Amino acid sequence: MRKTFRVLIAKPGLDGHDRGAKVVAYALRDAGFEVVYTGLHQTVEQVAAAALQEGVDVVALSILSGAHLSLTRKLAERLEALKIRKDVAFVVGGTIPPADVPRLCDLGVDGVFPTGTPLKQVVGWFQDLREGRE
């Protein structure tokens, strides 16, 4: 059995709003997850490299600038290139309009958490994933 379940919370692009990212980080940590936070202004390459290096189970992107579709597409390609796309779950949170949820899913995203999603629901999703993997 795995000892820890690690989540990478990442802020790609220029968007500097990290309140949501940090609140989710605290909630996951309080629920027993190990959380790695990248800090702001990460390129997609940096996020993918951190996912590989930290050996995380989930990559969670937080995007509030509206650039979620193209950043998600680029990260999916990058994870694929590093051959870790199949090993990590991939979720996106932030200002995501409902119409973009299926588009993100088409890009291979496993979970979408638009602004306003209750923390309980976010944490519950991660707990289900962890149980599924144990």
Added chain:
Amino acid sequence: MKTFEGQRRAWVAELEKRPPAQAKTPSRIPLEPSYGPESASARDLSRVGYPGQYPYTRGLHASMYRGRLWTFRQYAGFGTAEDTNARYKFLLEQGQTGLSVALDLPTQMGYDSDDPYVEEEVGRVGVAIDTLADMEVIFRDLPLDRISTSFTINGTAAILLAMYLVLCERRSVPKEKISGTIQNDILKEYVSRGTWIYPARPSVRLIVDTIEHCAAHAPNFNAISVAGAHFRDAGATAVQEMGYTLADAITYLQACVDRGLDVDAIARQISFFFYTHMDFFEEVAKYRAGRRLWAKIMRERFGAKDPRSWMFRFGCVCGGSTLTVQQPLNNVVRVAYEALASVLGGVQSMFTTAYDEAFALPTEESAELALRTQQVLAFETGVPSVADPLGGSWFMEALTDRMEKEIAALIERVDAMGGMVGAIEEGVIQREIAREAYRQQGRVESGEKVVVGVNRFERPEEPKLVLYEPDPGILERQRERLAGVKERRDASGVEKTLRDLEAAARGTANLMPSLIACVKAYCTVGEMNGVLVGVFGRFQEPIKL
């Protein structure tokens, strides 16, 4: 009939018999069920005084809004320079009295529109500015000598200031008539909002450069608007918002004094900017307490002699993170209460956000309603007729005293840590505010804090969320204009002014004259920023959860 003392005792006895629920403000200040003169017995009335006199608890001017209303300042700017110019003309025709420029993230972070790293961000959250040519279009046919213009810009504030000053010079605006503000408050960017570029110390130097330059060359332009607003939206309480903002302002002023500037010559460059949130009386008390504390700081800590230097001038935003996606029309009501609290707090300029800003870029209709909210308050309610109408209220004065005490204690703690720069480099402030945001989220999810339409009185509905989709042509047109500028400009002038900028940055001279020379040579934001990053490096974010 009972004497007053008898009435008081009967009230206390009644409360003891049926103890009411505990109540406290969002800053966790405990509240009595009601307040009477006993709460004022120890108060020195000279600390309350009258409006327009030290310590300005009751407002900056003797008759406040009878003399002059606050400025109605709505935030706008999106897409290309042409779109923004058209929006400004519309807003000025509607009776708005000040412009506020929203810039896209590449401009705020020092990238040009043709940089491949930022292509998805061009023109998205505001207007793109690459060179002086964009500035010329944004302000085409606008009366720069009669409007005040506020730029929400921080990391690249000195560059944008240089552009605006060159524009005003070319339009022959007399220097006394150049009016407006750049936000230029980098310390709070490290804590929230995140549009930092260089490390804190050279960033503070750049801020001192702009303050010094404006004092000499644009005396009615505010070189800095120290902003608590973003602390607040990142999760800070009202006490933290005011406390950390004043601590930031102290840092900037101290840096000016350390350079040898006369505090009375620069004090008027500094104004403040906050969010007004929903706890009505705490917000009013926050402004009254902040104003009184700042007057004391300026007079006693910095030894300012000119009464105008003691004045805490501030603008505010009503809305922000108090807006909800659910039942968006409720936001109209929220913004109206927040606007009333701001005016009772003595605000100088106000931005009321549109009810749909929580999920979309405002439409012309929602933007107009937001402006009308201020106009109804100003012209129908009678509220502006009497300065500080809550002054002397037992509750308001008690709450103001208590807020002042808490805010002063926070500033002392920052001083004890060696000031804001060190505390931010260590990540202390960032963590404190993020923890507070987490606590607040818990209060909302547990139902302890009621948000109508969100965790009480909900109606099942699919929340609407419409993101502004920039016209796909924006990137193309912006890049075309930039390419045209690059083609037409004199390459040797660009090279020379950038070289001079680098030399100046390596030394200790004020960088504004070098930046102004670069702007006149049509250097881009990215080129100027590139030189400064080369000399100063980039801030290393402390990542501490």
